[in-house]
Amino acid sequence: xxxxLQLLFTGIGIxxxxxxxxxxxxxxxxxxxxxxxxxGEFSMVAAYLMVVFAVDLGWPYWLxxxxxxxxxxxLGAIFNLGVYYPxxxxxxxxxxIATIGASILLANSVLAIxxxxxxxxxxxxxxxxxxxxxxYLDSQYLLIIAxxxxxxxxxxxxxxxxxxGKKLQATSQDKEMASLLGISVSTMIMITFIYSAVLGGLAGxxxxxxxxxxxxxxxxxxxxxxxATIIGGFGDVAGAIIGGLALGIIETFGAAYISVPYKDGxxxxxxxxxxxxxxxxxxxxxxxxxA
Amino acid sequence: MSAPSDNMPIAVSAPRTRPLLLRHLPYFIGAxxxxxxxxxxxxxxxxxxxxxxxxxxxxAVFGLSVVLGLCGQINLAQAAFxxxxxxAVGIGTSDYHLSYWFxxxxxxxxxxxxxxxxxxSTLRLGGHYLAMVTISFQQIVTLVMINTIWLTHxxxxxxxxxxxxxxxxxxxxxxxxxxxxxxxxYAVWHLSDTRLGRAMRAxxxxxLAAGVVGIDVFRTKVSAFALSAVLGGLAGxxxxxxxxxxxxxxxSFAESVVFxxxxxxxxxxxxxxxAIGTGLLILxxxxxxxxxxxxxxxxxxxxLSVILIIRYxxxxxxxxxxxxxxxxxxxxxxxxxxxxxLLKPATIGGNIVLEVKGLAKYFxxxxxxxxxxxxxxxxxxxxxxxxxGSGKTTTLNVLSGLYKxxxxxxxxxxxxxxxxxxxxxxxxxxxxTFQNIRLFRSMTALxxxxxxxxxxxxxxxxxxxxxxxxRAMSALTFVGLGVRANELISSFSYGHQRLIEIARxxxxxxTLLLLDEPxxxxxxxxxxxxxxxLKRIAAQGLTIxxxxxxxxxxxEAAQHITVxxxxxxxxxxxxxxxLRHPDVVSAYLGTD
Numbered sequence: 001x002x003x004x005l006q007l008l009f010t011g012i013g014i015x016x017x018x019x020x021x022x023x024x025x026x027x028x029x030x031x032x033x034x035x036x037x038x039x040g041e042f043s044m045v046a047a048y049l050m051v052v053f054a055v056d057l058g059w060p061y062w063l064x065x066x067x068x069x070x071x072x073x074x075l076g077a078i079f080n081l082g083v084y085y086p087x088x089x090x091x092x093x094x095x096x097i098a099t100i101g102a103s104i105l106l107a108n109s110v111l112a113i114x115x116x117x118x119x120x121x122x123x124x125x126x127x128x129x130x131x132x133x134x135x136y137l138d139s140q141y142l143l144i145i146a147x148x149x150x151x152x153x154x155x156x157x158x159x160x161x162x163x164x165g166k167k168l169q170a171t172s173q174d175k176e177m178a179s180l181l182g183i184s185v186s187t188m189i190m191i192t193f194i195y196s197a198v199l200g201g202l203a204g205x206x207x208x209x210x211x212x213x214x215x216x217x218x219x220x221x222x223x224x225x226x227x228a229t230i231i232g233g234f235g236d237v238a239g240a241i242i243g244g245l246a247l248g249i250i251e252t253f254g255a256a257y258i259s260v261p262y263k264d265g266x267x268x269x270x271x272x273x274x275x276x277x278x279x280x281x282x283x284x285x286x287x288x289x290x291a
Numbered sequence: 292m293s294a295p296s297d298n299m300p301i302a303v304s305a306p307r308t309r310p311l312l313l314r315h316l317p318y319f320i321g322a323x324x325x326x327x328x329x330x331x332x333x334x335x336x337x338x339x340x341x342x343x344x345x346x347x348x349x350x351a352v353f354g355l356s357v358v359l360g361l362c363g364q365i366n367l368a369q370a371a372f373x374x375x376x377x378x379a380v381g382i383g384t385s386d387y388h389l390s391y392w393f394x395x396x397x398x399x400x401x402x403x404x405x406x407x408x409x410x411x412s413t414l415r416l417g418g419h420y421l422a423m424v425t426i427s428f429q430q431i432v433t434l435v436m437i438n439t440i441w442l443t444h445x446x447x448x449x450x451x452x453x454x455x456x457x458x459x460x461x462x463x464x465x466x467x468x469x470x471x472x473x474x475x476x477y478a479v480w481h482l483s484d485t486r487l488g489r490a491m492r493a494x495x496x497x498x499l500a501a502g503v504v505g506i507d508v509f510r511t512k513v514s515a516f517a518l519s520a521v522l523g524g525l526a527g528x529x530x531x532x533x534x535x536x537x538x539x540x541x542x543s544f545a546e547s548v549v550f551x552x553x554x555x556x557x558x559x560x561x562x563x564x565x566a567i568g569t570g571l572l573i574l575x576x577x578x579x580x581x582x583x584x585x586x587x588x589x590x591x592x593x594x595l596s597v598i599l600i601i602r603y604x605x606x607x608x609x610x611x612x613x614x615x616x617x618x619x620x621x622x623x624x625x626x627x628x629x630x631x632x633l634l635k636p637a638t639i640g641g642n643i644v645l646e647v648k649g650l651a652k653y654f655x656x657x658x659x660x661x662x663x664x665x666x667x668x669x670x671x672x673x674x675x676x677x678x679x680g681s682g683k684t685t686t687l688n689v690l691s692g693l694y695k696x697x698x699x700x701x702x703x704x705x706x707x708x709x710x711x712x713x714x715x716x717x718x719x720x721x722x723x724t725f726q727n728i729r730l731f732r733s734m735t736a737l738x739x740x741x742x743x744x745x746x747x748x749x750x751x752x753x754x755x756x757x758x759x760x761x762r763a764m765s766a767l768t769f770v771g772l773g774v775r776a777n778e779l780i781s782s783f784s785y786g787h788q789r790l791i792e793i794a795r796x797x798x799x800x801x802t803l804l805l806l807d808e809p810x811x812x813x814x815x816x817x818x819x820x821x822x823x824x825l826k827r828i829a830a831q832g833l834t835i836x837x838x839x840x841x842x843x844x845x846x847e848a849a850q851h852i853t854v855x856x857x858x859x860x861x862x863x864x865x866x867x868x869x870l871r872h873p874d875v876v877s878a879y880l881g882t883d
Contacts (some may be wrong), residue, residue, distance in 0.1 A: 035419035086602050094601045096422055101597025104548050111587025228422045263440045268427040275412050
């Protein structure tokens with residue numbers, strides 16, 4: 001029972017990371033109708049930026065953090081201009097392939113610069129964690145969960161209660177109508193990419209002290225986050241968060257009770273099970289093409 | 292999956308086989324010369340390895356040209372299928388001393404099953420699902436190769452892999468691989484002109500229209516995906532025999548990316564492009580060996596190349612060459628104008644061709660169509676009219692199976708089609724056109740109409756591929772576009788594209804033709820032509836159900852009119868009487 005509680009805590013912590021990346025997926029999907037396959041690489045690049053600033057250069061953690069996020073905003077903008085924007089009038093297949101190309105480019109550029117050796121990033125806090133009854137609460141996991149909760153609330157407030165948020169929503173629902181109402185669609189898409197890159201980067205920085213900082217962390221996180229969006233219901237914000245948490249918990253329990261080497265395989269099994277039995281996910285995807 | 296398609300004459304292209312082979316004799320002579328060269332020329336070991344790699348990789352990339360090029364579905368796990376074939380041959384011949392032939396067949400079957408299962412679980416959904424699921428599958432296969440040490444020897448890999456007794460020397464084995472490459476290349480090259488290949492291209496160009504003309508979209512996609520997987524497995528089996536050693540890192544996601552880049556660079560739509568791309572991406576890294584000294588650098592360049600190719604050269608090198616040389620190549624000959632189009636609508640049921648009872652379609656709380664009855668009598672033109680938003684197009688979409696009815700029955704010529712998917716309704720005799728034209732845009736007018744003529748259950752097709760082309764030609768001639776049969780869709784005006792869509796539906800010899808606002812966007816002379824065309828169609832006894840706003844057209848062409856308003860039927864009967872009906876007048880003009 002104690003072990004189960006401990007696993008539940010860890011599962012929620014890691015699930016929160018998937019949820020953050022999944023949120024980035026969903027936001028871009030809703031704005032552009034395209035799945036960004038480089039979303040996971042945003043997390044990886046941000047983690048490496050932290051290593052550069054905080055470890056190699058020895059700058060203060062908070063400053064490195066801010067610089068890394070600023071770097072991610074820049075990367076999101078470049079990504080939009082270089083990968084998505086030139087293809088915006090093409091069908092989804094070329095765009096998907098281009099984002100896959102971008103994901104390969106990002107991962108291997110970092111590999112070429114930094115080499116294959118995984119890097120270590122310290123956590124934000126000096127205290128490793130606190131013992132609460134039978135459960136040991138790791139401070140980094142606590143931070144991840146707290147940040148995720150704050151971000152979810154922020155996300156809700158931003159999209160429902162600010163003008164910019166409403167404009168973004170309008171863009172994602174009907175681009176033509178939005179542009180007729182005087183909303184600059186290309187600006188909205190730019191903001192979406194920047195916001196998603198920062199979200200993905202935040203997830204990467206938060207999870208880096210828990211995992212190693214490695215080239216593979218991007219694709220691993222992206223696969224989990226994508227599975228999370230399908231479990232939750234594609235394109236649904238609440239679904240992405242719940243799917244991410246569920247996946248983190250399933251995976252942690254699977255690794256503890258079934259098999260450690262195949263830990264990364266559980267996400268795939270859950271994904272295929274959902275695709276076969278409930279492809280619309282928990283909350284349901286709105287898919288219908290007009291004839 | 293679909294029983295009605297079994298009625299189709301199978302050997303469609305049988306009588307053409309001999310002249311086709313004769314015409315392609317140069318290909319086989321060229322292939323034989325290559326095989327002979329591979330078998331006899333003196334290579335050093337380094338060159339031999341490069342040739343072996345190029346040959347086996349090209350077969351795997353052919354697989355991508357089927358699934359991605361022809362069918363428009365993505366496969367990011369080609370290296371995994373390649374690996375399944377390679378490990379089957381590796382483990383089978385080395386650890387269990389099984390026959391090479393048995394192992395390579397086993398590897399192909401393994402890849403086929405994996406591909407079919409993966410496809411069946413995912414291909415009903417959008418393309419992004421397939422991309423992610425194939426990446427996941429790729430990761431799983433790599434995990435299994437590394438971790439099931441008792442079977443795969445883990446990271447150490449499998450060595451001492453055997454070759455068939457016939458080809459034990461590296462040189463003769465290479466010749467064998469080149470021969471396999473030539474055979475597979477021939478098959479892939481001709482796939483696009485077979486029934487299955489046309490179906491794949493139709494699905495790639497327009498899924499909705501493909502279903503409506505009678506193509507089982509899901510089965511076509513699964514076939515393409517499974518075929519691609521088999522080619523991957525075959526290539527992997529050949530590869531394992533060639534190098535006698537395999538290890539998990541040869542079949543990683545990075546390798547899938549390499550395959551994808553090869554395919555995109557050469558030109559994804561054609562096997563020639565695949566071969567060019569494969570050759571280049573094997574040779575270039577050999578010339579630029581220094582790039583490999585920095586891990587990641589050459590893959591980073593591949594990633595960048597993918598982005599640049601997609602943006603600036605979407606059809607690859609071969610597509611670019613094709614375009615550049617198009618004006619020097621002889622224009623394809625125009626087929627002799629077909630015989631006069633014969634329409635012979637099936638008459639199984641009684642006097643009523645289409646019977647709709649209590650039909651309803653709700654979108655959430657919105658009742659788009661509510662409790663509508665329609666009876667379309669055989670051999671006439673029946674119009675379905677109503678103001679904007681009255682539910683006409685929704686009704687048509689429910690009738691053709693694009694939407695599932697919330698309630699009610701649809702009976703077509705005595706067959707209850709309510710629960711059938713679109714392609715089975717087409718097989719049962721339903722043809723339709725779309726308000727926003729849905730043609731297969733990468734194909735010629737003739738190819739579009741040929742796909743229509745191929746409708747399962749089309750009783751007017753004789754045997755053989757020529758009959759198919761003839762039927763399509765006569766349908767095109769019937770709408771007045773016979774002389775432009777070999778032009779691409781994009782070169783036709785809007786009005787002519789509409790006519791091609793009608794020809795596509797007519798070539799199928801349907802029992803009932805649904806026309807969704809055929810006059811929309813046409814100018815007045817085109818409308819006159821359309822009216823004439825409708826008369827000529829009706830004269831052959833084909834029943835038409837037409838939706839349109841053009842009251843002149845409707846009142847002149849239709850004998851019977853059903854009027855919808857707010858999703859409900861408000862009038863039904865003989866044309867003139869219905870148009871004078873007070874409810875109809877007020878629905879259109881409003882009341883005081």
